[in-house]
Amino acid sequence: MSLIVQKYGGTSVSDVKKIKHVSRRIIERLEQDHSIVVVVSAMGDTTDKLLALAQSISDSPNPRETDVLLSTGEIVASSLIALTLSEMGFEAISLSGSQAGIVTDNLHGNAMIAKVNAGRILKELDSGKIVIVAGFQGVGDDTDVRLLGRGASDLSAVAIAAELQAERCEIFTDVEGIYTADPRIVADAKKISEIGYEEMLEMASSGAKMQPRSIELGMTFGVPILVASTFNNNPGTLIHGGAKIMNPIVGEIRNRVTGVPSEKNVSKITILGAIDQPGVAAEIFEPLSKAGISVDVIVQNTSNSGTTDITFTVKSAQLKEALEITQISSSNLKINGVSAEDGFGKVSIIGTGMLNVPGYASKMFNALAKASVNIEMITTSEIRITCLVKETQLDQAVRAVHSAFDVG
Amino acid sequence: MSLIVQKYGGTSVSDVKKIKHVSRRIIERLEQDHSIVVVVSAMGDTTDKLLALAQSISDSPNPRETDVLLSTGEIVASSLIALTLSEMGFEAISLSGSQAGIVTDNLHGNAMIAKVNAGRILKELDSGKIVIVAGFQGVGDDTDVRLLGRGASDLSAVAIAAELQAERCEIFTDVEGIYTADPRIVADAKKISEIGYEEMLEMASSGAKMQPRSIELGMTFGVPILVASTFNNNPGTLIHGGAKIMNPIVGEIRNRVTGVPSEKNVSKITILGAIDQPGVAAEIFEPLSKAGISVDVIVQNTSNSGTTDITFTVKSAQLKEALEITQISSSNLKINGVSAEDGFGKVSIIGTGMLNVPGYASKMFNALAKASVNIEMITTSEIRITCLVKETQLDQAVRAVHSAFDVG
Numbered sequence: 032m033s034l035i036v037q038k039y040g041g042t043s044v045s046d047v048k049k050i051k052h053v054s055r056r057i058i059e060r061l062e063q064d065h066s067i068v069v070v071v072s073a074m075g076d077t078t079d080k081l082l083a084l085a086q087s088i089s090d091s092p093n094p095r096e097t098d099v100l101l102s103t104g105e106i107v108a109s110s111l112i113a114l115t116l117s118e119m120g121f122e123a124i125s126l127s128g129s130q131a132g133i134v135t136d137n138l139h140g141n142a143m144i145a146k147v148n149a150g151r152i153l154k155e156l157d158s159g160k161i162v163i164v165a166g167f168q169g170v171g172d173d174t175d176v177r178l179l180g181r182g183a184s185d186l187s188a189v190a191i192a193a194e195l196q197a198e199r200c201e202i203f204t205d206v207e208g209i210y211t212a213d214p215r216i217v218a219d220a221k222k223i224s225e226i227g228y229e230e231m232l233e234m235a236s237s238g239a240k241m242q243p244r245s246i247e248l249g250m251t252f253g254v255p256i257l258v259a260s261t262f263n264n265n266p267g268t269l270i271h272g273g274a275k276i277m278n279p280i281v282g283e284i285r286n287r288v289t290g291v292p293s294e295k296n297v298s299k300i301t302i303l304g305a306i307d308q309p310g311v312a313a314e315i316f317e318p319l320s321k322a323g324i325s326v327d328v329i330v331q332n333t334s335n336s337g338t339t340d341i342t343f344t345v346k347s348a349q350l351k352e353a354l355e356i357t358q359i360s361s362s363n364l365k366i367n368g369v370s371a372e373d374g375f376g377k378v379s380i381i382g383t384g385m386l387n388v389p390g391y392a393s394k395m396f397n398a399l400a401k402a403s404v405n406i407e408m409i410t411t412s413e414i415r416i417t418c419l420v421k422e423t424q425l426d427q428a429v430r431a432v433h434s435a436f437d438v439g
Numbered sequence: 440m441s442l443i444v445q446k447y448g449g450t451s452v453s454d455v456k457k458i459k460h461v462s463r464r465i466i467e468r469l470e471q472d473h474s475i476v477v478v479v480s481a482m483g484d485t486t487d488k489l490l491a492l493a494q495s496i497s498d499s500p501n502p503r504e505t506d507v508l509l510s511t512g513e514i515v516a517s518s519l520i521a522l523t524l525s526e527m528g529f530e531a532i533s534l535s536g537s538q539a540g541i542v543t544d545n546l547h548g549n550a551m552i553a554k555v556n557a558g559r560i561l562k563e564l565d566s567g568k569i570v571i572v573a574g575f576q577g578v579g580d581d582t583d584v585r586l587l588g589r590g591a592s593d594l595s596a597v598a599i600a601a602e603l604q605a606e607r608c609e610i611f612t613d614v615e616g617i618y619t620a621d622p623r624i625v626a627d628a629k630k631i632s633e634i635g636y637e638e639m640l641e642m643a644s645s646g647a648k649m650q651p652r653s654i655e656l657g658m659t660f661g662v663p664i665l666v667a668s669t670f671n672n673n674p675g676t677l678i679h680g681g682a683k684i685m686n687p688i689v690g691e692i693r694n695r696v697t698g699v700p701s702e703k704n705v706s707k708i709t710i711l712g713a714i715d716q717p718g719v720a721a722e723i724f725e726p727l728s729k730a731g732i733s734v735d736v737i738v739q740n741t742s743n744s745g746t747t748d749i750t751f752t753v754k755s756a757q758l759k760e761a762l763e764i765t766q767i768s769s770s771n772l773k774i775n776g777v778s779a780e781d782g783f784g785k786v787s788i789i790g791t792g793m794l795n796v797p798g799y800a801s802k803m804f805n806a807l808a809k810a811s812v813n814i815e816m817i818t819t820s821e822i823r824i825t826c827l828v829k830e831t832q833l834d835q836a837v838r839a840v841h842s843a844f845d846v847g
Binding site for chain 1: 459497505533583
């Protein structure tokens, strides 16, 4: 009998009716001769509501107590699923992150999983039970609860799947899988049936919804991850190490682009005329990192005069704070000033097939030029090319690139 | 520095405003040079809401999972208080029942506390923290959560106070203490400043609100218990072993009655003409006990003919079920039938001063007779005399008795 780990997100268990639906899906899977461990998020917007309660008490609520508070959301959802399965005549048991053996470091709010002690899960599986684990949480070596960071129920599921050497980790959500582009922007965006971990990482960090650390963990331990809908039986997207895309046929460029992810609400900050010497970048980016501001694209151009312009992007919601920090940290440097601008978006092409194959970048830039989209910044990784464009032109940029590479 | 254990009930922490009020009270107490452990119930009607959620899934929800579900209510409340104290600049930490070392037997829904391993509480107190413990819950030897039964946050508090040899256990609630009679019935009912454990046990089981097991525990370990209001600084009622009432002045009968508790919604069931032989009572009451039906007053009269009538009372809400069980269990006995009647109330006088002193009963019966109240049943214990009366006459019965003994 093979083992499957399933994860259901908050929108999949937002009320009793949906919990019953999820329970029936679990039973269907069980009856296909699988042992099942289910990882569950809090019902609907429970986590946001609990956080709002904490924030109504304090602007910066005590991190340990916030972890305790928010961890109850997943416990409620897991016990309700176990109750429902029990009512349907199946043996089920809910376990907190601690009981499930999810051991973390001692960082509150955004802990890392150190190991999974799966003894209790295995014992319950052996006795024929369906095991329901509260996601998003683990336990430090002081027996106190730790949260793994927002969206990290995915991580709980993949970690358990890795430890138990599960056949597959199935992430059920309110969308059918990963698409070649945002379907709200590109009408003929197609669902991707298979994708490699590295590509999925780039898709995730460029807007598609799956927690990046969980993909990294899946990659490290070779756990196949299916992303599919809770609400229908359509096939979804399988993320794994042996996806077809890993074996490209040289020359057929258009098949090598897996997707065209995009992101709105991007702002850029530029440090003008910095003296080009060691330590400048650290001086700027360390304080931002300490403040929890995620810096995305970084571009540095060196001029002939020995000074350099450094431009980087942040989420628009963090622009004000990021600008203040940058102004303070750059005040010790010899620079000509700091400027900030809002209203950008990012469009990327992703694909391991692009690796060391020329022509992708120019094709993308041509497509944007034909669509009259001006490119503000460019960065590339081995499997990704990203262009910063005006947010008002983002949709037409995505459509133009998606069409040029015939991804759909 | 002396140690105080405080307990706040659900109505005391029903919203953030009240949680802030409670937090300020905790700090006031702290500043009187006390170490403080706080036990807290779930906010407002949280427990009822969670139970309703479980019951919307199943008529008899899985007991283990119901315990897991309901236990989150107290965890939320305890973390919010710790958050608030932290925001106010005081070091505080919330602990689940399990973390606080409340070890129980393995019965779900109504577990007994086996012991309190107070190591973690003591460690946190030693480091200068205010410790907030989630009430109503403990942990079995399988590391699974167990609930102690409704109203059992009182029990958590007294058990911790006993283990830590606290100076006092303070139960804060939405009433100011224990009264000589229900103030809604008797206008001049007085708050009792001190009462013995045994008397309080009789008061509690006759309607006044405090969990009986917690009083027994306080009595066993000699923990003084203060019952007082969360919302003002009036003195409350102190329950302890050395109350003045324990040293009555012989002859001053009227001072020996501590209170006149009363209870509505009482029904009676009568088994007519049972053969008076050993085993009859067990045959009747064992099935009721197994079904969780609390049988209260039991009266048995033996007639000359060798048969006996057995009458007992149950809560009206349990009458239907109790009657069905009694009809089944009595069908093997030679009896003349089973009858049931609803619409009764109980009025009692309580007082250790009554012990072996004649005259109380006749004075009570006289008072009821003068008020034209017919007595349906009578039972007595060493410190209590209880009369069953028609519910429609209950209020006038309580007023008459309260006035006759000049309790107020």
